[in-house]
Amino acid sequence: MAGQGGCPVILVNGQPSQSLPVADRGLQYGDGLFETLRVEAGEPLHWSRHLSRLQTGCERLGIPPPDAAVLHHEALTVLQGQPRGVLKIMVTRGSGPRGYRPPAAPAPTRILAWNAPAAAPSLTVSEGVDVRLCRMRLSRNPALAGIKHLNRLEQVMARSEWSDAFQEGLMLDTSGQVVEGTMSNLFLVRDDALVTPDLSHCGVAGITRARVMERARAWGVSCQEDSVRVEDLWRADGLFLTNTLIGLWPVRSLEGHPVSVPPLVARLQQAL
Structure with a gap:
């Protein structure tokens, strides 16, 4: 067949x-x-x-x-x-x-x-993507947090906010916490350690997110799930996104502002 x-x-x-x-x-x-x-x-x-x-x-x-x-x-x-x-x-x-x-x-x-598979990502995408913040907010509901249920209207509305100028948009929940991308999980790099948003109230617990956390900890790299606010994004040493299909995308800019890509991100990208 x-x-x-x-x-x-x-x-x-x-x-x-x-x-x-x-x-x-x-x-x-x-x-x-x-x-x-x-x-x-x-x-x-x-x-x-x-x-x-x-x-x-x-x-x-x-x-x-x-x-x-x-x-x-x-x-x-x-x-x-x-x-x-x-x-x-x-x-x-x-x-x-x-x-x-x-x-x-x-x-x-x-x-x-x-x-059929999507077209292979360009070299530019593999080296880094441009990301924005979405106006659409995620509802907080611990009963549905983590699972991949079919209700995706929040993501549909968020993705409708931009054309192809950006590869992904980051979504906050109704309390102002940064949770994830419209189709991806988010990681912050801080002093050679990783932080990923806590998903106990909303968001999807991604398979690649779990693999990154396991690999980092196997390397002795600290990896914590914690609350993340917008100001934390600007203070981070680096940002990257993950999902099953893209693997790992380094973030090269947020809202048009350059973001560094630390060596740890490239190392994880190669490992995945």
């Missing part, structure tokens, strides 16, 4: 399809979760990490998690003949009656889709 000409390959509950029932709660209410995985040499990278986060999200929302073996088989089916690209997994609570109340015995919907 393979897509032609870069067209997406999609399975819905194990069957080729490009449609969902109108009553599906993922469509109606954003009642579900998703994972985005990088595919190299025909394999979804860091599968166990993504599966663990998906299962955690299902437990948090009270959605029966998909069977791990079934999900892996469907992923390999979608990726057949595709050496590189992006695998997106979505799990919704499935269809239900009208109204917010979840069905007592939900029948979740599994959606797996492959897409």
